[in-house]
Structure formats: structure tokens, C-alpha cells
Amino acid sequence: MSGALTCSAADLSALLGPNATAAAEYICGQLGTVNNRFTDATFAIDNTYLLFSAYLVFSMQLGFAMLCAGSVRAKNTMNIMLTNVLDAAAGGLFYYLFGYAFAFGGSSEGFIGRHNFALKDFPTLTSDYSFFLYQWAFAIAAAGITSGSIAERTQFVAYLIYSSFLTGFVYPVVSHWFWSPDGWASPFRPSGDRLFGTGAIDFAGSGVVHMVGGIAGLMGALIEGPRRGRFEKSGRAIALRGHSASLVVLGTFLLWFGWYGFNPGSFAKILVPYESGSSYGQWSAIGRTAVTTTLAGSTAALTTLFGKRLLSGHWNVTDVCNGLLGGFAAITGGCSVVEPWAAIVCGFVAALVLIGCNKLAEMVQYDDPLEAAQLHGGCGAWGLIFVGLFAKEKYIDEVYGAAPGRAYGLFLGGGGKLLGAQLVQILVIAGWVSATMGTLFFILKKLDLLRISEKDEMAGMDMTRHGGFAYMYYDNDDESSRATQLQRVEP
Structure with missing residues (x-):
């Protein structure tokens, strides 16, 4: 299935003899029919795969809702569940009107897309409705991350405003930079125009999704301040535990399930052969991506289990669930371009990053009910660095296409160019989201639209x-x- 069959009636007639012209024309006509059917079947299979992946990613909203509900106190359950519903609903409308165009609408300068607003002139030669649905599911995932950071003290109208702004503008601009073929830091740009000659690699969104959502939540929680009762005047932290560990565990398993659409689904197509000519085809890369995802999350969960046991003396299921998700957030950026053994390293370090970020949060009296900024922001940033250290040259060529001078992981002998591009990605995402979402939350606070009353x-x-x-x-x-x-x- 590497290409269409070709046939020339004249050449075939010459081969079969002077009396075989009619037969040659018939054979070539039948081959043309086969090619058309092959093309139609390929399109149908690829779109079915992408739609199924979109459904898996959307199922993560259920996981987010359960995780959020279990992590807050019972008196705020209805509020956090409603915000999760509205993340999806408001995100659907604003991503349709503006977000998709800003993300994938094409640009000349590589900063922001300028076509296909409200899906005008859509489908295009390169994108169909299944691709839009898949990308919308990613956008609302970023918004769902943010809602956890500012839970239990935020006015309802603020949720509507920030969710619309994040999915309609802030997130799409970042996804254009790193995922659109003409984004200024995209690895899909022509070789002479790539950042440091290689482009930043963020296959499924350690930076584009997780860092964006985590830093947006960080800015909101910093501007709002901690929940009342979270810290004593002396600075000592008081645990305000969520009301249902059962919901946290069930939500975590749903997120785990959805991650198999998040990471392997980011290939978008399943029948496209590798440009390098690998006999394994796209199927092997998709399977490998699912394996690296599993290993990173599993390693992070076990590392968190024993790490928190040493620190607190307890086997804490909520901490283990967060560690598992931190491993997933970290491997998301490099899941397709690293070996399975490297994914274990990724998960191990991700757990340590999460534990360290949580300790730092307590020291500075930062309050995040779901540890979303620490988990998605901190572990997402580590995931981008991890790519610059462990990305394998062969897998990069398979996924992004072989190109002269394309860099790979520093620890595998690929030099520091890819790591440099990854560090640039971390800095620009942190700067962009802090500037845009920080400004929005500050304005909401000044207008008295951000935080609810003490009563x-x-x-x-x-x-x-x-x-x-x-x-x-x-x-x-x-x-x-x-x-x-x-x-x-x-x-």
C-alpha cells in the first residue's frame, strides 16, 4: 500500500502484441478503478481512525470532570462539574469561530493563522472535518486543566470568559507556532527555515496543551490567591482534601484510557508509509507510541507511591494518581520519537518534578486544588526537555521525514540544537500564556469578576x-x- 498502480495502454499493448490494444486498454482501465477504490478506502480508514481518536480524547473530559469533582470539597461539587461542561461547550463555539483559523488557517509570517474562520472554505486540500473535531478536543483539554487550578473560589462568569479566550485565541496561537506546517517553530517547515535548523518537537502537546493549560491556571491561582483556610498566618499549610478518592481514581483511569487517543491519535493517519521506507509502516510507530505512553505513566505512578511514602509515611492514592498523570503529561511531547526504555526515565523524573513543584508551592503559599500547574506545567516542561535529550534520530526521520541536518537527542549524540529549540519553546509558551492570561485574570480581578465573596x-x-x-x-x-x-x- 505504498502507492497507486500505474499503467500505460501503449506500453502494455507493445508488450502483449499488435492485436492486444483493446485488452491493454481494458486492463489499464481496471487498474484505474482499483486505484480510485484504494484512494477512497485509504481516506475512509484514516478518517475513521482520526474520528475514533477524537472520541477518545473527548472522553478525557469525563475523566477531568470526575477528577475535579473528587479533588474539591463536597460543597463545591456542582460548581466544578458545571465548569467542565462549559469548557467543552464554550470551547466548541469559540474554537469553531476563531480558534481553528488561528491555529491552522495558514499564515505567511508563522505567528497566527488567518483563514477558515467559522470553517469558511472548509474542508481544504489538507484538512477535513475529522481533523477539526480532533483539534477541538485538544483545545478544550487545555481549558479543563486551567479550571482545576482556580477551583472553589472563582466566580462563574470568570470561567466563561477565560475558557472562551483560552480556546478561541491563546491556545490556538501556540498550536500554530508548533503544529501548523507554516508555524515559525514547527518541525514541518522547510529545512532552511526551521528553528535552529530542526524545529521544536512536541508531538502531542507536552507544551502546546499541558504547559498552556498549566501556566494559565498558575496565573489565575496566583492572582486570586489561595483558598481561605489553606494556609495559617504562620505560613503552615492546611490540607483541604477533596471529598471523594473514588472519583479521583475513576477519573484517572478515564484519562489514562483517553490518552491512547491523545498520543497515538496524533499521527492523524494510519495508512501512510514512512518516508524512510521502513517496512514496519505507520502501525508500528502508533503501537510504539502507546507503549511509551504506558511506561512513562506507570513508572511515574510507582515512583510517586514510594517517594510520597518516604516523605509522609502514607500510601496515598490521590498522590499516585497525580503522579501517573504527570508521567503522561511529560511523555506526550516525545512519545513517538523515543525508545520504550527512555519513557521509563521520563516517568521517573516526572514524578520527582511533581513532588518538587508541590513542595515549592507550599513554600510560597501557592494553592492549586488539583496540582494542575505543577502537574501539567512542571511535568510538561520536563517533557519538552526530555525530547531534546532522548529523541532518536531514526524515529524523528520516520515521524517528521528525513532531512539533512535535522538534530536529535543530546544524550544520543545528536548535539544541542534540538535541546535549544525545546528550551525556546518552554520560554515562549511561558511568556505568551503569562502575558495574555495573566492580563485577563488581572482585569477580571479589577472588575470584581474573579473571586467570590468570603461568605x-x-x-x-x-x-x-x-x-x-x-x-x-x-x-x-x-x-x-x-x-x-x-x-x-x-x-
Whole structure:
């Protein structure tokens, strides 16, 4: 399946003899029909694969919702669940109107796309609706990361504003830089125009998705400040534990499942052979990507398990789940271009990065209910550095196309150019998201649209903002129990 069959009626007629012209024309006509059917089948299979991957990535929204719900206190469950729904809904509309055009609409300067707003003149020669749906699922994943950082103290209108802005503008610009063929740092640019001659490699989004979502959450949480009661006046941290470890574990498994669409699905096509002529084809690379994803997450989970045991003396399931997700966030950027053994190194270091970031957060009195900035921002940044150290030349050529002078991992003898490009990616993402989302959150704070009142925060947003608790602990006819519940929200 490496290409279409070709046939010349004149050449075939000469081969078969002077009386075989009609037969030659018939044979060539049948080969043309086969080629057309082959092309149609290839398109159908590739689109089915991409749509299935999009559905897997979208299923991560369910995982995010369960993880968020389990990580907050019961009195804020309804609020955080609603924000997850609106991340997907608002993200769908704004990514359709603006986001996709900014991300993949084509540009001359490599900064921002300028075509296909509201999917005008779509599909194109290179993209169809399945590709749009897949990219939208990525965009709302970034927004979902941010919602966890600012949970339990943020006004509902602020969620709507930041989610629309992030999915419609901030995230798409970053994805254009590194994923669009004409993005200024894209590895798909012509060799003479690539950053440091190689371009930054971020296959499925350690930087584009995870760092963007994590840093956006970091800016929101810093500007809002910690939840009331999270730190004493002396600076000592007080644990405000989530109300359901069961939801956290179930959400983590759903995210794990969805990551097999996130990482292997980023190939977008399954029937395209390697440019290097590898006999293994795209199937092997997709399988390898799923394996590296699994190994990194598993290693990070076990490292966190024993690391936190040494620090706290407990076997903590929530910490293990976060460690697992940190390993996934880290391997996402290089999942397709590293060996399985290197993925184990990635997961091990990712767990240490997460533990270290959490310790630093406590020291500076930074409060993030889901550890989203530490997990997605910190581990995502490590994932980009990891690519610059461990990316294999053969796999880079297979995934991105062989090209003279293309760099690979420093520890594998590829020099420092790729690592330099990865460091540039970290810096520009951190700068761009901090400048845009930081400004937005600051404006919301000045307009008194960011944080809820102390009274509402202490009572819980489910009752004060959403009309009732997510969990009902009394019967409708039990007036005494109802009165007890209502007393809990009195000032």
C-alpha cells in the first residue's frame, strides 16, 4: 500500500502484441478503478481512525470532570462539574469561530493563522472535518486543566470568559507556532527555515496543551490567591482534601484510557508509509507510541507511591494518581520519537518534578486544588526537555521525514540544537500564556469578576451560586434535617 498502480495502454499493448490494444486498454482501465477504490478506502480508514481518536480524547473530559469533582470539597461539587461542561461547550463555539483559523488557517509570517474562520472554505486540500473535531478536543483539554487550578473560589462568569479566550485565541496561537506546517517553530517547515535548523518537537502537546493549560491556571491561582483556610498566618499549610478518592481514581483511569487517543491519535493517519521506507509502516510507530505512553505513566505512578511514602509515611492514592498523570503529561511531547526504555526515565523524573513543584508551592503559599500547574506545567516542561535529550534520530526521520541536518537527542549524540529549540519553546509558551492570561485574570480581578465573596466561599458555591448541594443527605419530607442543612450556609 505504498502507492497507486500505474499503467500505460501503449506500453502494455507493445508488450502483449499488435492485436492486444483493446485488452491493454481494458486492463489499464481496471487498474484505474482499483486505484480510485484504494484512494477512497485509504481516506475512509484514516478518517475513521482520526474520528475514533477524537472520541477518545473527548472522553478525557469525563475523566477531568470526575477528577475535579473528587479533588474539591463536597460543597463545591456542582460548581466544578458545571465548569467542565462549559469548557467543552464554550470551547466548541469559540474554537469553531476563531480558534481553528488561528491555529491552522495558514499564515505567511508563522505567528497566527488567518483563514477558515467559522470553517469558511472548509474542508481544504489538507484538512477535513475529522481533523477539526480532533483539534477541538485538544483545545478544550487545555481549558479543563486551567479550571482545576482556580477551583472553589472563582466566580462563574470568570470561567466563561477565560475558557472562551483560552480556546478561541491563546491556545490556538501556540498550536500554530508548533503544529501548523507554516508555524515559525514547527518541525514541518522547510529545512532552511526551521528553528535552529530542526524545529521544536512536541508531538502531542507536552507544551502546546499541558504547559498552556498549566501556566494559565498558575496565573489565575496566583492572582486570586489561595483558598481561605489553606494556609495559617504562620505560613503552615492546611490540607483541604477533596471529598471523594473514588472519583479521583475513576477519573484517572478515564484519562489514562483517553490518552491512547491523545498520543497515538496524533499521527492523524494510519495508512501512510514512512518516508524512510521502513517496512514496519505507520502501525508500528502508533503501537510504539502507546507503549511509551504506558511506561512513562506507570513508572511515574510507582515512583510517586514510594517517594510520597518516604516523605509522609502514607500510601496515598490521590498522590499516585497525580503522579501517573504527570508521567503522561511529560511523555506526550516525545512519545513517538523515543525508545520504550527512555519513557521509563521520563516517568521517573516526572514524578520527582511533581513532588518538587508541590513542595515549592507550599513554600510560597501557592494553592492549586488539583496540582494542575505543577502537574501539567512542571511535568510538561520536563517533557519538552526530555525530547531534546532522548529523541532518536531514526524515529524523528520516520515521524517528521528525513532531512539533512535535522538534530536529535543530546544524550544520543545528536548535539544541542534540538535541546535549544525545546528550551525556546518552554520560554515562549511561558511568556505568551503569562502575558495574555495573566492580563485577563488581572482585569477580571479589577472588575470584581474573579473571586467570590468570603461568605460564599465558606458556605460553598453549590448552595450560594447553584441552588443546592450536589449531594442530598436528607429526605424531602424530613424538615428537621433540611433545617440543619440550611443552617450550614447561614453567615
